[in-house]
Amino acid sequence: MARLSVQRFRNLRQAELTVGAGPVVLLGENGAGKTNLLEALSFLTPGRGLRRARLGDLESRLPGNEGAGQGGWAVAARVETPWGAHDLGTGRDITTAPGQERRVIKVDGEFASSQAALGAVLAAVWVTPEMDGLFREGASERRRFLDRLVYAFDPAHAGRLSAYERALRERARLLREGRGEPEWLGALERTMAEKAVAIAAARRDMVGRLAGACAETSGAFPRAELGLAGDAETWLDELPALAVEERLQTRLLESRGRDSETGGAVVGAHRCDLLVHHGLHGRPAGLCSTGEQKALLLAIVLAHARLTGLERGGMPLLLLDEVAAHLDARRRDALYEEILAMGLQAWLTGTDAAPFAALNGAAQRFRVQDGMFIE
Amino acid sequence: MAPSEIDRLIQQLARLPGLGPRSARRTALYLLQRREQSLLPLAEALSRAAERIRPCHVCGNLDDSDPCRICRDRERDLSALCVVEEVGDLWALERSGAFKGHYHVLGGCLSALDGRGPEQLNLDSLWQRARDPAVKEIVLALSATVDGQTTAHYLAERLAGLPVQVTRLGQGVPVGGDLDYLDDGTLLAAFSARRPA
Ligand SMILES: [Zn+2]
Numbered sequence: 293m294a295r296l297s298v299q300r301f302r303n304l305r306q307a308e309l310t311v312g313a314g315p316v317v318l319l320g321e322n323g324a325g326k327t328n329l330l331e332a333l334s335f336l337t338p339g340r341g342l343r344r345a346r347l348g349d350l351e352s353r354l355p356g357n358e359g360a361g362q363g364g365w366a367v368a369a370r371v372e373t374p375w376g377a378h379d380l381g382t383g384r385d386i387t388t389a390p391g392q393e394r395r396v397i398k399v400d401g402e403f404a405s406s407q408a409a410l411g412a413v414l415a416a417v418w419v420t421p422e423m424d425g426l427f428r429e430g431a432s433e434r435r436r437f438l439d440r441l442v443y444a445f446d447p448a449h450a451g452r453l454s455a456y457e458r459a460l461r462e463r464a465r466l467l468r469e470g471r472g473e474p475e476w477l478g479a480l481e482r483t484m485a486e487k488a489v490a491i492a493a494a495r496r497d498m499v500g501r502l503a504g505a506c507a508e509t510s511g512a513f514p515r516a517e518l519g520l521a522g523d524a525e526t527w528l529d530e531l532p533a534l535a536v537e538e539r540l541q542t543r544l545l546e547s548r549g550r551d552s553e554t555g556g557a558v559v560g561a562h563r564c565d566l567l568v569h570h571g572l573h574g575r576p577a578g579l580c581s582t583g584e585q586k587a588l589l590l591a592i593v594l595a596h597a598r599l600t601g602l603e604r605g606g607m608p609l610l611l612l613d614e615v616a617a618h619l620d621a622r623r624r625d626a627l628y629e630e631i632l633a634m635g636l637q638a639w640l641t642g643t644d645a646a647p648f649a650a651l652n653g654a655a656q657r658f659r660v661q662d663g664m665f666i667e
Numbered sequence: 668m669a670p671s672e673i674d675r676l677i678q679q680l681a682r683l684p685g686l687g688p689r690s691a692r693r694t695a696l697y698l699l700q701r702r703e704q705s706l707l708p709l710a711e712a713l714s715r716a717a718e719r720i721r722p723c724h725v726c727g728n729l730d731d732s733d734p735c736r737i738c739r740d741r742e743r744d745l746s747a748l749c750v751v752e753e754v755g756d757l758w759a760l761e762r763s764g765a766f767k768g769h770y771h772v773l774g775g776c777l778s779a780l781d782g783r784g785p786e787q788l789n790l791d792s793l794w795q796r797a798r799d800p801a802v803k804e805i806v807l808a809l810s811a812t813v814d815g816q817t818t819a820h821y822l823a824e825r826l827a828g829l830p831v832q833v834t835r836l837g838q839g840v841p842v843g844g845d846l847d848y849l850d851d852g853t854l855l856a857a858f859s860a861r862r863p864a
Contacts, residue, residue, distance in 0.1 A: 478820070
């Protein structure tokens with residue numbers, strides 16, 4: 293990331309930042325706009341950003357902006373990759389009606405038809421205070437976390453996921469309304485099964501390689517042991533992909549009655565879970581202390597960055613919201629050391645300057661106040 | 668107050684795809700200032716099109732004759748039928764020269780979320796045409812979107828019992844891509860790499 297410009301995005305009316313290759317520290321009070329900037333950055337990758345927001349909610353509601361009615365929010369950046377520099381841009385599609393929200397994607401000045409075009413250039417992984425419960429709560433957050441790690445390796449993963457989810461929603465709609473001839477439902481189930489197997493294969497591949505990278509964790513961070521639960525994800529252990537596809541289709545066919553009542557589907561890619569254990573004492577991550585959980589999460593994220601750098605070349609952006617202040621000094625130093633050693637562009641936020649003292653000289657700092665950035 | 672004729676023209680132009688209010692005003696002005704070279708020939712072409720161009724009752728193509736000239740062309744291969752979503756896809760395939768048989772335009776693809784089911788598509792005549800003993804192969808040239816692929820699965824299932832080979836375009840069509848946006852080389856490659864659906 294070399295240059296970033298944000299417009300009408302939450303409390304950031306207009307921000308322009310020029311940054312170097314190393315870490316970036318954003319300092320400011322709560323509500324100043326630090327997390328909003330990280331969120332804006334996260335929209336330069338596929339998905340709904342770091343807060344999973346609705347696109348309409350991102351629009352600035354600042355005095356002087358309402359009623360202007362021109363253009364929605366927009367984020368643009370120049371990104372340096374090992375394969376050259378690219379210009380990325382995204383924003384709310386102002387031609388669509390409210391409620392039918394869509395964002396437009398531009399890569400190197402050309403409109404792109406899918407968000408995967410962003411993923412081909414840039415990957416980002418984040419750790420935010422909202423993820424504190426990642427290992428304790430339901431599987432869906434962990435699944436999203438895993439899928440985001442996959443994007444960095446396989447940008448097409450985002451497209452497969454949204455295709456799968458659309459087919460899942462279409463099937464649910466047909467079942468709920470009780471219409472839809474069996475062949476139509478069958479066609480949707482076949483689409484779901486095809487996508488689910490491709491999704492499962494990508495997740496398995498990621499977890500396999502990431503488990504290897506985590507095994508090399510040493511020093512201040514605990515070693516995370518990774519596993520994968522799910523339908524297609526585990527069936528692929530014993531069956532070839534085509535057989536798994538058929539099994540998924542059969543199960544979906546058999547469960548139409550039940551699924552019409554629940555509105556979901558009893559099998560599929562939406563039921564996978566990332567399993568994490570502490571490598572030292574073997575306890576499930578969800579039962580570890582809060583500090584251990586945070587350290588495990590960072591260990592996974594750092595292992596993923598190492599792996600990405602090694603195998604794909606370009607490094608993902610690392611967005612660490614309010615992370616540094618909650619680490620003890622030993623882990624904080626280890627985190628900074630890894631970030632600097634890998635040449636990661638990490639964006640770190642905090643209210644106090646003190647926890648970032650060890651990065652003095654190596655990191656670029658901005659003070660954030662009322663949506664303005666002062667270097 | 669009733670809108671003036673100029674406002675009416677601008678409003679009509681602004682409804683066209685790709686034209687906003689600004690470019691509609693520009694286009695209106697352009698036409699009005701070139702009455703002989705542009706405005707009258709365009710008006711004439713529009714009124715002739717409105718009068719004469721109709722969907723072909725056989726394949727769904729748009730033409731000034733029914734059946735359309737592709738359906739009437741005796742040089743074309745009667746044994747191959749290519750199913751597309753929109754007339755725009757048919758035009759794209761014709762431009763590329765990738766296909767020499769006959770077409771069938773569905774008028775969209777299945778989409779439960781958009782409220783488009785089999786009864787909204789041009790399917791009854793497809794079932795009929797598929798039973799024509801002259802037809803040996805049906806190529807499903809549908810877009811690589813979720814709905815396009817689901818529609819292809821649906822057609823493959825419904826056509827499975829008939830003595831025709833059902834194929835779909837090969838690799839090379841990008842996910843989410845509409846045929847209309849593909850270059851001729853990609854279309855040719857996708858056609859020659861078609862595989863059983
Ligand atoms: Zn015709």
